[in-house]
Amino acid sequence: MTATSFNPLRLDIKPLITDAQTVQGQTPVAQLERLHELVMAEHMPTEASVAWQFQGELRPVTGGAPEMWGRLAADVEVALVCQRCLGPVREHLSLDRWVRFVNTEEEAEALDAELEDDVLALPRWLNILELIEDELILGMPLVPRHGVCPKPLPVPVDDLPVVPEENPFAALAGLKGKLGK
Numbered sequence: 001m002t003a004t005s006f007n008p009l010r011l012d013i014k015p016l017i018t019d020a021q022t023v024q025g026q027t028p029v030a031q032l033e034r035l036h037e038l039v040m041a042e043h044m045p046t047e048a049s050v051a052w053q054f055q056g057e058l059r060p061v062t063g064g065a066p067e068m069w070g071r072l073a074a075d076v077e078v079a080l081v082c083q084r085c086l087g088p089v090r091e092h093l094s095l096d097r098w099v100r101f102v103n104t105e106e107e108a109e110a111l112d113a114e115l116e117d118d119v120l121a122l123p124r125w126l127n128i129l130e131l132i133e134d135e136l137i138l139g140m141p142l143v144p145r146h147g148v149c150p151k152p153l154p155v156p157v158d159d160l161p162v163v164p165e166e167n168p169f170a171a172l173a174g175l176k177g178k179l180g181k
């Protein structure tokens with residue numbers, strides 16, 4: 001079942017999970033302000049967008065209430081600054097992870113230390129785009145770079161190290177003479 005009418009900025013998450021519904025959408029990168037600040041937008045198509053999906057699921061637990069889970073998936077191609085040549089490098093950002101929802105912040109903190117999956121306190125309303133943006137930013141490469149840069153970074157001649165024309169052994173002999181005195 002797919003939810004037909006929803007607001008990704010104010011998603012009523014509990015019915016989505018209990019009814020095992022799926023919501024999905026396309027959100028322009030420009031609308032995700034923090035992500036947009038980290039990319040080289042001038043080297044991306046103006047219509048570049050994040051394709052995303054959230055799927056709710058109740059998982060049965062023997063002798064207890066079912067656990068509330070949501071599968072979060074997103075994909076986008078962005079341009080980042082290559083740390084070698086400082087030019088644009090295309091990176092594919094993708095996420096596909098499960099998030100467990102619990103009733104309180106205290107329960108979330110306790111389980112977060114035990115589980116590999118993300119654990120969040122169940123909010124009344126969830127801004128799914130904010131969660132997606134957080135996860136995409138966390139998934140960005142720490143040092144984006146080309147495999148082989150298209151152009152090497154030019155080094156100004158004035159910045160090249162000056163190599164003395166003096167014989168290095170003559171310099172050592174001069175030092176030896178000063179130490180002997």
